[in-house]
Amino acid sequence: xxxxxxxxxxxxxxxxxxxxxxxxxxxxxxxxxxxxxxxxxxxxxxxxxxxxxxxxxxxxxxxxxxxxxxxxxxxxxxxxxxxxxxxxxxxxxxxxxxxxxxxxxxxxxxxxxxxxxxxxxxxxxxxxxxxxxxxxxxxxxxx
Amino acid sequence: xxxxxxxxxxxxxxxxxxxxxxxxxxxxxxxxxxxxxxxxxxxxxxxxxxxxxxxxxxxxxxxxxxxxxxxxxxxxxxxxxxxxxx
Numbered sequence: 001x002x003x004x005x006x007x008x009x010x011x012x013x014x015x016x017x018x019x020x021x022x023x024x025x026x027x028x029x030x031x032x033x034x035x036x037x038x039x040x041x042x043x044x045x046x047x048x049x050x051x052x053x054x055x056x057x058x059x060x061x062x063x064x065x066x067x068x069x070x071x072x073x074x075x076x077x078x079x080x081x082x083x084x085x086x087x088x089x090x091x092x093x094x095x096x097x098x099x100x101x102x103x104x105x106x107x108x109x110x111x112x113x114x115x116x117x118x119x120x121x122x123x124x125x126x127x128x129x130x131x132x133x134x135x136x137x138x139x140x141x142x143x
Numbered sequence: 144x145x146x147x148x149x150x151x152x153x154x155x156x157x158x159x160x161x162x163x164x165x166x167x168x169x170x171x172x173x174x175x176x177x178x179x180x181x182x183x184x185x186x187x188x189x190x191x192x193x194x195x196x197x198x199x200x201x202x203x204x205x206x207x208x209x210x211x212x213x214x215x216x217x218x219x220x221x222x223x224x225x226x227x228x229x
Contacts, residue, residue, distance in 0.1 A: 005149070006148060008152065012152070012159065012189065016186070017159065020159065020163055020166070020182055020186075023166075023179055024166040024179060028174065028175060031175055034182075038185055039185065042188070042189060049152075049192055060197070064201060064204050064205070065204060065208075068205070068208060071209070072208060072213075075216070076216070
């Protein structure tokens, strides 16, 4: 029984599914929030998959997602600013998801990989995720 | 047991891609469609990774989740601005 893969599967079904629902229905602001949530969850899923398959090089994908995700959300906020201001979205779930989800995934992975370069990479990804989450939440609140 | 999990992940990825693609095709507003297209890109990247092709997933991430929606949004913005001027 591979616990990492099971956790990744649970995150896909329970996390990415609802984000897709949020992005398909609802106001423009809510769609942007759902898209940002999806990038965060996908980053965590890719980290879990890399550990589950036993291929540390797969973490590169998570690194790309955690850089591109917040950047994409900022682009949406910049270009759809007027529509988002009309119906400001609730971003209540975003901050707890980042501050709890990122450490809850990265710390067990760090324990599993042990000290070394791979662990430094994981910590960088976790820090980028938290920083990106905070920046996008602030940008969404300001409109 | 590992095989069952692989199948479950594969099924979840396929369902996600099918649902995102259907939603993107049914959406009529281009700006909202851009958000759905970026989610479709994320889903495809996940699917490629589950199928053990992370290199394809990497390029799919860059193109599908960043470049395509950005180009769509820039086009929508330009068209709307031109309409306002006329």
